[in-house]
Amino acid sequence: MDIDTLLERYPKTVDLKGTRVVLRPLQPTDVKGFHAFFCGVPETERMFLKHRVTDIEVIRQWCTTIDYGRNLPLLAMQGKRVVADATLHQQFGGWRRHIGRISVVTHPDFRGRGLGRLLVEELIHIAQHLRLERVEAEFIGNQVAARKLFARFGFDELLVLPGYVKDMQAIDHDYVLMGRKITTDEEFTSAAG
Numbered sequence: 660m661d662i663d664t665l666l667e668r669y670p671k672t673v674d675l676k677g678t679r680v681v682l683r684p685l686q687p688t689d690v691k692g693f694h695a696f697f698c699g700v701p702e703t704e705r706m707f708l709k710h711r712v713t714d715i716e717v718i719r720q721w722c723t724t725i726d727y728g729r730n731l732p733l734l735a736m737q738g739k740r741v742v743a744d745a746t747l748h749q750q751f752g753g754w755r756r757h758i759g760r761i762s763v764v765t766h767p768d769f770r771g772r773g774l775g776r777l778l779v780e781e782l783i784h785i786a787q788h789l790r791l792e793r794v795e796a797e798f799i800g801n802q803v804a805a806r807k808l809f810a811r812f813g814f815d816e817l818l819v820l821p822g823y824v825k826d827m828q829a830i831d832h833d834y835v836l837m838g839r840k841i842t843t844d845e846e847f848t849s850a851a852g
């Protein structure tokens with residue numbers, strides 16, 4: 660299935676433990692809202708993100724060069740407020756072309772309501788129907804909640820490299836790669852008979 664067809668399921672409204680959110684892909688008009696979202700993530704966690712997300716120019720660049728086939732940021736919105744983001748990253752060609760990478764961040768005010776789980780589930784569904792064969796997620800050090808969340812979806816620890824990466828303050832942390840195989844579209848169809 661192609662990405663445009665898969666994205667027809669959005670916007671999607673979901674009720675979660677006292678909150679109603681709308682899931683939809685990032686749009687060019689999200690610069691301010693997406694930037695405000697990242698500014699609300701504690702600095703101790705932002706250090707684990709790969710990009711300088713408090714720089715609005717970084718966010719502007721993401722919003723003006725949207726290519727869902729390469730990076731699909733799926734946002735959870737409460738009204739006009741971005742409250743969570745999970746992104747499916749893909750590489751075209753090369754020896755990682757069959758692997759999708761998932762990253763997820765929930766605003767601290769909205770944690771523990773199932774948002775992280777919901778977004779990861781959506782992206783696994785999309786990855787399966789894009790015929791990716793594997794999904795993975797990367798972690799630095801002790802991201803306990805996140806590792807537990809992915810473990811619930813069957814992600815195993817594939818690699819642990821002690822003290823391998825440095826955060827923005829040049830402090831060493833372990834690098835952890837988790838991943839799992841996913842069933843392809845065709846396998847779904849044949850299993851359904």
Ligand SMILES: CC(C)(COP(=O)(O)OP(=O)(O)OC[C@H]1O[C@@H](n2cnc3c(N)ncnc32)[C@H](O)[C@@H]1OP(=O)(O)O)[C@@H](O)C(=O)NCCC(=O)NCCS
Binds near residue numbers: 704762766772775798
């Ligand atoms: C990881 C994260 C996305 C979870 O978001 P969330 O919206 O709170 O997730 P959910 O409410 O769906 O909880 C999912 C699971 O996470 C785990 N979890 C959530 N909060 C936790 C906590 N404080 N401590 C330990 N585990 C926790 C639980 O296993 C929970 O499942 P449960 O329903 O059985 O309790 C969020 O904590 C976050 O944004 N962390 C910082 C960014 C990060 O580490 N991202 C991962 C890099 S890919």
